[in-house]
Amino acid sequence: MTYRFDFSWLPLYWPVILKGLLTTVELILVGALCGVALGVACAGVRALGPRWLRPVVAAYVELIRNTPFLIQLFFIFFGLPSLGLQMSELQAANLAMVVNLGAYSSEIIRAGIEATPRGQFEAGASLAMTRFETFRHVVLIPALQRIWPALSSQIVIVMLGSAVVSQIAAEDVTFAANFIQSRTFRAFETYFLSTALYLLLALALRQALRGVGSLLFPRRAAR
Amino acid sequence: MSLIAITEVKKRFGDVEVLKGINLDVERGEVIAIIGKSGSGKSTLLRCVNGLEMIDDGSIMVAGAQLIPDELHLKALRLKVGMIFQQFNLFPHLSAGRNVMLSQMVVKKTPAAEAEAMARRMLDRVGLSHKFDAFPDQLSGGQQQRVAIARALAMQPMALLCDEITSALDPELVNEVLAVVKELAADGMTLMMVTHEMRFAREVCDRVVFMHQGRVHEIGPPEEVFGSPRTPELQQFLGAQLVA
Amino acid sequence: MSLIAITEVKKRFGDVEVLKGINLDVERGEVIAIIGKSGSGKSTLLRCVNGLEMIDDGSIMVAGAQLIPDELHLKALRLKVGMIFQQFNLFPHLSAGRNVMLSQMVVKKTPAAEAEAMARRMLDRVGLSHKFDAFPDQLSGGQQQRVAIARALAMQPMALLCDEITSALDPELVNEVLAVVKELAADGMTLMMVTHEMRFAREVCDRVVFMHQGRVHEIGPPEEVFGSPRTPELQQFLGAQLVA
Amino acid sequence: KAPEARADALQDVTARGTIRIAVPQDFPPFGSVGTDMTPMGYDIDVAKLIASKMGVKVELVPVTSANRIPYLQTNKVDLVISSLGKNAEREKVIDFSDAYAPFFNGVFAPSGVAVAKPEDLVGKTVGVTRGAIEDLELTKIAPTDAVIKRYEDNNGTISAFLSGQVQVVATGNVVAAAILERNPPKRPELKFLIKNSPCFIGLNKEQPALLAKVNAIIAAAKADGSLNAIAQKWLSADLPKDL
Amino acid sequence: MMTFTVWDILRNLLLAARWTVLLSLVSFLGGGLLGLALLFLRIGKRRAGRLFVQGYVELFQGTPLLMQLFLAFFGLGLFGIDVPAWLAAGLALILWTAAFLVEIWRGCVESVTRGQWEASASLGMGYVQQMRYVILPQAVRVAIPPTVGFSVQVVKGTALTSIIGFVELSKAGTVVTNATFQPFTVYGLVALIYFALCWPLSKSSQILERKFNVAHRHH
C-alpha cells in the first residue's frame, strides 16, 4: 500500500476551514494593528518617556523576546485565571499576539528611531515643538519607513507563529486541520492543505504590508 | 534694552570648558557675524542661545525674559528665536510646503489654510514658491537651505541664529542662500550667524565677533576687525583664511 | 608592438552605449592620462582592460594576448595588468603587509617568507615599511592608497591601471600618492590613469587622452592637448577645470 | 520497509524483541506521570502485562488523544493502549481487540451548574479532548448552541476545566474521579452519561496473528484475575462482569 | 496519591530542559551546516541553484514550524518511512533553521562591498580564492551577532516539538501542570527557564553587535 491521497472530505469540512482562516486572519489583524501600536508606544517610552518607565518596558520586551510564544499563551490562558483574570481562548490568543508583536516591534521601531539624525530632533526643538510633538510629527514616520521591511517580516513570522493557538482550542487554521484529521484520519492531506493555506496567507500578508507601506509612505524619500 | 543679552555664559562638556564666560549683547535689528577657528565654541554658543544646550553658569536673556530650561520656557524662547543648521534638517517625509506649515499648525495651532498661506508667502520670499510640493530630496542643497530659512521665518521669530548655513553647499549654491540672508538683514531681521564667508561678513554685518578658545576674543564693526585686527590670534586666523 | 592594443572596443549597459568604438595603443613604458567629463566612459574603459567588464565588440590585446573572458585567461591577463581603485579596496581584515602578501601566496603560490620579503620591499618603495603590521583602518587615506599600490606592484605587473586614485583623498594627502606614482613613471612602469589632476597630467604623462561621450575625442602630448585644444568640447572642459 | 511486509506484525515484534505501545500520560487514572515523570496508570500496567505475556520488552510511547491513531497508522507503534473507545468511523481505519477496561463517558460540572440532560447544555461551554469518543458523541447529541471547545490533549481539557475556562467537561467517569482525588479547586460531578464505551486495544488492520495473540492474553488475564487486580489498583473497583 | 513539591516541579522541568538544550544544539549545528551548503548555492553563479534556494527559503520561512513538524512526523510516516519523534523534530528544526540562516548569511556576504570583489579579481584571484581569503573572512565578522541572535529563535522553536509528543521543557510543563493543578507556578517556572537559556544569547548578540559597529566606525 503506497499512500493514496484522498481529498473527498474537503467539501464536507469546507466551513471548518473557512472559519479557521477567518480566525487566523482576525488574529493577525488584531495582532498587527494593536501590536504595532503597542510597539510604537513602547519605543516612544524608551526614547523619551519618564526614566522610571524605561526599565519596565525594557523588562517586558526582554521577557517576551526570550520565552516561547506557546508558553506565553499557556500562561495567559491557563495561568492567569488563578489570579482571577479569565478570558476566552480567542481573547487570550489575541492578547498573546499583541503582547508578542508589541515586544518585537518595539525593538525594531526603536532601531528606526535611533537611526534618526540628531538634526531632526534639533530642528523640531528649534521650531518650538515639544519632545512629544517632534516625536509624533517629525521622527515617527521616517523611522517607521526606515524599518518597514524588517517590521513586515516580523509580522509575517508572528502570523506563522499563531499556529499554536490551536493548543488552547482557538479555532484557527491549524485547529481546523487537527479537527478534520481527528474525524477523517487523513493526517497527511489535512496538514498538507493547511501548510498550503499558511503559505498563501504569508504571501498575501507580505503583499498587503507592502501596500500599507506605500500608503503610509507615499514617497520613497532618500534614507 | 538689547534683544539678546548674553552674560558670563559658561558651558562645559565633561571636563572640557568650551565656553569660558561669554558676554555679548545683540540689539534689535543688528546683524552679528561670529567667526573663529574650528572648536572655538561658535556652534555651542548659538546652541545655548536656542536652548539646545543648557548653560552651566551665567545668564541668557531674550527680549527681557530669562532662559529657563523647562519645556514651557524653552518653547516660549524658541518662538522668539529661530535657528537654521548647516545640514538643513528638513523633514524628509514632508513636501517643502508642509515643512513650512508643520510647526505653525502643531505649535501655534494655526488652521491649515492660514498656515498654507503663510508657507506660500515665506517660500515666495526665499524665491521658491514654485517648489511648494517638491520633497527635500528633489531639491538642490541651496534650495533645501532656503526652505529651511522659510520654515524658520514662518514662525515669525524676533531673531534668527544661523550656524554655518552655507558650509554644506557646493560653491555655486552658496550665493543663492547668502542673497536671501542679505535681504533678511536689509528687512531689519536680527541675525546671529556663524560663517566662514568673510566677504559676506564684511559686507552685510554690523558687528563681527571673533571667538577664540571659548572666549569673545575681539569684537567690533567689520572694517575694524578685518581691517586692523588687534590680537595676533585674529591676525593669524585671517591670514589662514586668505590662503585657503 | 604596443603593450596594450585597444581596437574598436564597444560596451553597452542595457540600452546605453557607453563606449562607442575606442582605439588606443599604449607602448611599453608609456604613461597615459585619461581625462574627460563624468560619465564619458573613462572608468568603463579601464575596467574593460582589466577584464572587470566584458566588451561587446572590438578587441583588447595585452602583450600580444587576446582578452578572452574565462577564468583562466582573465587570471593570466590580471597577472600582466594590475589595477588601483578610487576607494583603495584594501582588505580590512588583513594588516597592510598581509594585504600585499595575500595575492602572491594565493595566486602565485609564492612561499610565505618570499612573499613577505617582497611585501616589505614594496611597502618600502611607497614609503610605508614601518606600517607593515598596521590595519587599514589605522591608516590615513593616503597611506591606504599607497598600500594598494604596493599590493598591485607586488604582483609584478607589466602595466598599472589607476582610476582616479586620488579623488577620495583629502587635499593634503593627494601629493603623497602622486609622488609615488611619479616615481613609478620615472622607473619605466607603463601606466594608464584616469585623473582630474591636470597639473600632474601635464607634468608626468607622455600622452593625454580626452574622452567625450564614449569616444577618444582628442589625444596627444600634454603640451598640445592642454596648450592648444582643437575641439570646442575639450576647450570647454579645460575651461571648467580652471574655474573650479 | 514495504507495508505489505507487516502482514504479520506479530512476527516483527517477536523478532525485534520489543513491542511499542502508545499510552496516555495526561489521562489519569489510565495514564499520568509520577514525580519522576515516568508514566503510570491502568493502561501502562496493561501494556506491561501484554508485553510480559508475549515475552518481549515494552517500549512505552506517550501519545495524546488527537495523535494516537496517526501514530498507529504511520507504524510508529504496534498497539494503542490509550483508553481507546470503539466506533464505526474508527473501525474503518483500525482494528480493535476485545475490551480491556470499563469506561463511561459522562458530562461533568461543579455542583452549582444545572445540567441534567444534553438539552441543558444550551449556552454552556463544554470542554472536550479533540478526537476522543466523547468528542464524537457529544458533537452528535449536544444542542446546536452549546459551545464545544476542543483541546489538543487531555492536559488542555483538564487545565481548561480547572482554570475555569470551561464550565462543563465531557470525559470518563474514572477520569473525573481521578481529578477529584487531587482535591482541585473545581470539583467535577457527574451530570449525565453520554455513552458506555469500554476501552479497546487498537491495532492496524489485517494483523490477524497479533490480534489473536492480544485477545488471548486479555482473555487469560480476565480469567486469572490479573486484569481485575489492575482494575482494583487504579479504579478501586472490580471489573464489570459483562466486559 | 503522590504530591509534587515545588522542588519536584523544578527538578522535572530542568531535566526536560536538557532535551530543549540538546534539540537546540542539534538544530543549530545541523541547520548551520545545511545553511552553509545552501549559501554557496544561493550566491553561486548557477541560476538553478539560486532559484532552488530561493524556493526553499520561501517555503520554510512561509509556513509555520508547527506544520513542518507535523508533516515531518506523520507525513513521512505515511510513506512507510519510520520517523521517530526525535528524528522528525531534529529534521524539521534543521530545515527550518537553515532557511533562516542562509538568508541572514547571504545578507552578510552581500554587505561586503563590490570593491572587495573587484580588487581581489584584479589581483588575479579566482572565485573560490576570493571567497576563501577575502569575502568570507569579512562576512563572518558581520554575521556573528545576527547568528547568535537567531539562536534564541531556535531555542524557542524547540518548544513546538512538544506537539509531536517530544517531552522537552514545554511538554513537561503541560504534563506537570496536569499532575499538580498549578498552572501559574508551572508555566511561570517554564518561562523562567527559557528566559535563563535565551537571555544570555540575546544579550551577547547585542553586545557583539555594538562591538562590531564600533569597530566599523573606524573605517
Ligand SMILES: Nc1ncnc2c1ncn2[C@@H]1O[C@H](COP(=O)(O)OP(=O)(O)OP(=O)(O)O)[C@@H](O)[C@H]1O
Ligand atoms: N555634545 C558635545 N559633547 C562633547 N564635546 C562637545 C560637544 N559639542 C561640542 N563639543 C566640543 O566643544 C568644542 C567646541 O565645539 P563647537 O562645535 O562649538 O565648535 P565650533 O566653533 O562650532 O567649531 P566648527 O567650526 O568646527 O563648527 C569642541 O572641542 C567640541 O569637540
Ligand SMILES: Nc1ncnc2c1ncn2[C@@H]1O[C@H](COP(=O)(O)OP(=O)(O)OP(=O)(O)O)[C@@H](O)[C@H]1O
Ligand atoms: N554597471 C553599470 N550599469 C549601468 N550603467 C553603467 C554601469 N557602469 C557605468 N555605467 C554608466 O556608464 C556611463 C559611463 O560611466 P563611467 O563610470 O565609465 O564614467 P566615468 O567617465 O568614469 O565618470 P566619472 O568621472 O564620474 O567616474 C555612465 O553614464 C554610467 O552611468
Ligand SMILES: [Mg+2]
Ligand atoms: Mg560649529
Ligand SMILES: [Mg+2]
Ligand atoms: Mg569613473
